[in-house]
Amino acid sequence: MKVLKLVYKNLLRHKLRTALTVLGIAVAVMAFGLLRTVVTAWYAGVESSSVNRLVTRHAVSFIFPLPIADQDQIAKVPGITDITHFTWFQGVYIDDQQFFPRVAVDPEKIFAIYPEFLITPEELAVFKKERNSCVIGEKTALKYNLKIGDMMSVRGDIYPGEWQFIVRGIYKPKDKATDATQMFFHYAYLDERMRQEAPSRAGQVGWYVMTVDNPDHAAEISAAVDALFANSRAETKTETEKAFQQSFVSLSGTIITSLKFISYVIIGIILLVLANTIVMTARERIREYAVLKVLGFTSFHISGLIFGESLFIAMLGGVTGIGLTFPVCRGFGEAMSSFFPLFNVEPSTIALSLVFSVSVGVIAAMYPAVKSVQTKIVDGLRQIG
Amino acid sequence: MNQPIVQVRNVTKNYRRDDFEIPVLQNLSIDVPEGEFLALMGPSGSGKTTLLNLIAGIDRPTSGSIVISGTDIATLGESALAKWRANHIGFIFQFYNLLPVLTAYENVELPLILTNLSKKEKREHVEAALSVVGLADRMHHYPRQLSGGQEQRVAIARAVVTDPALIVADEPTGDLDKKSADEILILLERLNREFKKTIVMVTHDPHAADRAKKIQHLDKGELS
Structure with a gap:
């Protein structure tokens, strides 16, 4: 013993x-x-951020919009290789307990700048063509049993009214760290209706996302972007995607x-x-x-x-x-x-x-x-x- | 006469209870020759258990020396004293003090955990000790499955399994009926006679003391 x-x-x-x-x-x-x-x-979200992406938002808060006209100016800043924009739509799908990000995007750019969202060329081509189409993540598709061709009816809150979308694509995440719950739809679909129903809100986006040629130059590029809009009505704050995500976390x-x-x-x-x-x-x-x-x-x-x-x-x-x-x-x-x-x-x-x-x-x-x-x-x- | 295995010289032992210093043994000296079977008798509070504890190295004197088999145990540190106890002393308690979660075999094996004996050697020692006390057939029983007399016999087997020269027993029959007590006393006599163990036994019971070769009385910390 x-x-x-x-x-x-x-x-x-x-x-x-x-x-x-x-x-x-x-x-x-x-x-x-x-x-x-x-x-x-x-x-x-912070951990899965890309090192070669920068985000430009309103200097006061990301809830304030930026003019879409800023995009062309930002794109000309040396070191920026591509740019797209996002607009937080939110809305209510089924009921207000069903949460997943619903965002208006530029269909021509979104999947190029976010290669971690995997979509077939066929689905992407259809998505680009149809203005009221949307692409959803596979987790959301699975959760709500949505398939290609299904209709999604969303009640707007930030952007009032009933909004109809047709699912034309289901993207897969590249890895476990990629969010597969989001819904992307045409910014043009949103902007078109704003021009008719609330003209003062037309031509505005939520934030810009840019890719840069060298992540080591992120600070200089950010400063150059913000300098473009200094003392304007919509001053900007440009930061790395990681810092941008971190600011969301800081809210909680x-x-x-x-x-x-x-x-x-x-x-x-x-x-x-x-x-x-x-x-x-x-x-x-x-x-x-x-x-x-x-x-x-x-x-x-x-x-x-x-x-x-x-x-x-x-x-x-x-x-x-x-x-x-x-x-x-x-x-x-x-x-x-x-x-x-x-x-x-x-x-x-x-x-x-x-x-x-x-x-x-x-x-x-x-x-x-x-x-x-x-x-x-x-x-x-x-x-x- | 045999050489003394126990030499207690001018031992004083005081206990401290709150602010009071209580003298228990005063300048006490005693020799116990090798092969002796000594019964220490005396009224409650006379200091006999204290003397036994000092001889067994589980308590320390306030002053004086205690030499057992040539070692002054009062000078040993805690670890050295523990090792010395494991090698030289077999202690038998009034209430057996077997570990209830261990079988008779495992209880007897306990002191051997501290030795470098092989598993086979340990088994031989344990089985021999249990055979001496007549419980070889109950080795896999737990203490709760044994009578009081049997528990005390297991405790005796545990005391002798390391083959110590000196066995100290504190009221070994105090919790037993007469028949069981007789069996225990016969066993102690046998350990003394056949196995040449020196035994120092504290008892209240004159009948138990009669089994010893020598009886000494202790009263108010002094031997008579």
């Missing part, structure tokens, strides 16, 4: 207590993993900070759950530890028994929790796919969960181990229970 076997036998002494502690840790680790995945999903900064805080609170809860079990366990066994010392076991052995038990429970709970994290995140990601197009458990989340499990196992055992080691044999032998 080895000391490890004694640890194992001790674990089975109070099976229900051990099982409940393992379960408690597993649920907490799973909750930690889920929250961390929500946080990483929030940053997914408080929520993200709260989620991060809660995830660390969960680690604290794990620590308390395990510490409670180990403290109770060690207190019950003070007499046994004294007997082991009489038999010649040293403080090192006694500490090893306590740390071993604590670490085993923490690791078993941690590994079980990590095992649970995957199906729970998959289910959560599917249910929230509109809000989180990319919802994958990152390796860093798994590593953090493991590190925290081990740390909690060590920290929870510290006090009872020190206490048990410091207890004199004669005092331990007097302990009842």
